[in-house]
Amino acid sequence: MSDQALNALTAVALGGVVAVVLFIPVAAYEYRRDGRLGAGDLTTLITGAVYGLSLWTYTLLPLPDRGEFRCRVPQSDLLGTIGLMGFPDDGVRVFLRDPAVQQVLLNVLLFVPLGVFVRLVLRRGVVVATLTGLAVSFAIEMTQRTGVWGFYDCAYRKFDVDDLLVNTLGALAGALLSWPVLRRRSDTPAPLPTRVTWGRRMAGMLSDALFVLMLGGAVAVAWRGLMFYVLDTGPHRAEQWLLQWSVPFAVEALCVLGLGRTVGEIVVSVRTESPRRWWTGPGRLLKLALGIGPVFWLVLAPIPYRGQLLAAYLVLTVVATFWTREHRGLSHALAGLELRVAVPPGAQPESVAQDADRPAEGSTDVSRT
Structure with missing residues (x-):
């Protein structure tokens, strides 16, 4: 393989990794600015990451031996x-x-x-x-x-x-x-959509998965660095496995119990709404127990067929978002919570824009006369 071909392959591979890492901040920015994350946004993210890496690979690689x-x-x-x-x-x-x-x-x-x-x-x-x-x-x-x-x-x-x-x-x-x-x-900024779409829910779930994997990976690297370079002991894999999954779960649990939203739902700017105020706390607890709770339990629990059970539960969770009202999903439906778009302060939602365009009651629409 020629140096130029190797540089291109390196840029594509590393650019893909960078695009995955940047997905969460890009999704958060797009959903607050435009209220959506389209195919064009994803294409821009991937091509921008690959192009940015290609600037370095074509100008610095291959690295010679000293x-x-x-x-x-x-x-x-x-x-x-x-x-x-x-x-x-x-x-x-x-x-x-x-x-x-x-x-x-x-x-x-x-x-x-x-x-x-x-x-x-x-x-x-x-x-x-x-x-x-x-x-x-x-x-x-x-x-x-x-x-x-x-x-x-x-x-x-x-x-x-x-x-x-x-x-x-x-x-x-x-x-x-x-x-x-x-x-x-x-x-002129377009009005932000107020309906929770299936794509938005999938982007939120993907953000949750990436957050858990990246934070867990960072915890695992920090743990190994502590064990090898500070304490000079073995890797202690069982403790590492428990820690790298427990820390992301703790963060997710705090977000659900305190804000009613997972990290991914915060990213895509959606919020939960309880039909009755007194049900807010119990509803959030049920959401945690029926949503991300089983995922972490199946990852950590030493039970037979946990891989198959985890895969089945994840498939059920995704399918439930497609069939439930407003794409609430399994945990929200069972917890009695509704999902709403969290419109940023100062932004104009579509419903307000449509009301502004609609003629007032008793007035005459000149454009139709």
């Missing part, structure tokens, strides 16, 4: 590289075949998506997009110049100040190319 590379002399003269490219007498085609010209053009193209991303996704101006390109390029060039910040004794890739110029130019070009799309985009 002592098995030649130190590269930095090029610090502005236009020192670009100035050597003269327009040939044989025409544009020969000029574009020059490897030096192709390298400069590729450096420009590499940063065009960054300018587009800052303008369309982050919704920042041309100046911010251009400065972002300059900052990212500077970080990459300094990483090359310092041998990955001192990991190597010298630079294994050439630092070229002209790369700062052409990379920044690429970000500027991407920002300017986004202008036609921005012209067609409305600046």
Whole structure:
């Protein structure tokens, strides 16, 4: 496999991991801003993560073995590289075949998506997009110049100040190319939906699963670090297994009992509502006992067929969200709780917007006369 193909594969693999890690904050942001998480949002998340990793893999990889590379002399003269490219007498085609010209053009193209991303996704101006390109390029060039910040004794890739110029130019070009799309985009925020959709429930459940796995993984790493590097003992796998599942369950339980919502439901901005005030506490307790409680019990309990039972329970939980009213799911239906969209303060829900568009009673709709 060639170095370029390996770099691409590395960017896709690591970008996928980054996209999974960023799913929770991205979902929380989108549901509070637009009230939905669409296919376009997920595509942007994945492509943005892969693109961000590709900037580093294509400029820093492959990493050489220490002592098995030649130190590269930095090029610090502005236009020192670009100035050597003269327009040939044989025409544009020969000029574009020059490897030096192709390298400069590729450096420009590499940063065009960054300018587009800052303008369309982050919704920042041309100046911010251009400065972002300059900052990212500077970080990459300094990483090359310092041998990955001192990991190597010298630079294994050439630092070229002209790369700062052409990379920044690429970000500027991407920002300017986004202008036609921005012209067609409305600046007026759309009313937020007030109905709990099945997709929203699935996003919440996925957020819960990712939260439990990531927090549990972090606890396991911390535990092993404590055992091996501080206490200098064995891994104590039984204690680690108990701890890495108990800590996420404790956080989830506190959220359910205190707020009536799991972490995933907080992410997707939904809340529970009790039909009677006195039932709020018992309802939350039942939700915990019938929702995430059995999941953690089946993970930790030393019972036969717990893997099969856990899989069956998870399938039942997902199916129940599809068939219950407002996609409440099994735990909410059995606990007698309703699910409602938690509209952020200051946002306009769809129901209010529809009431505002509806003519007042006794008035005449001029547009229909």
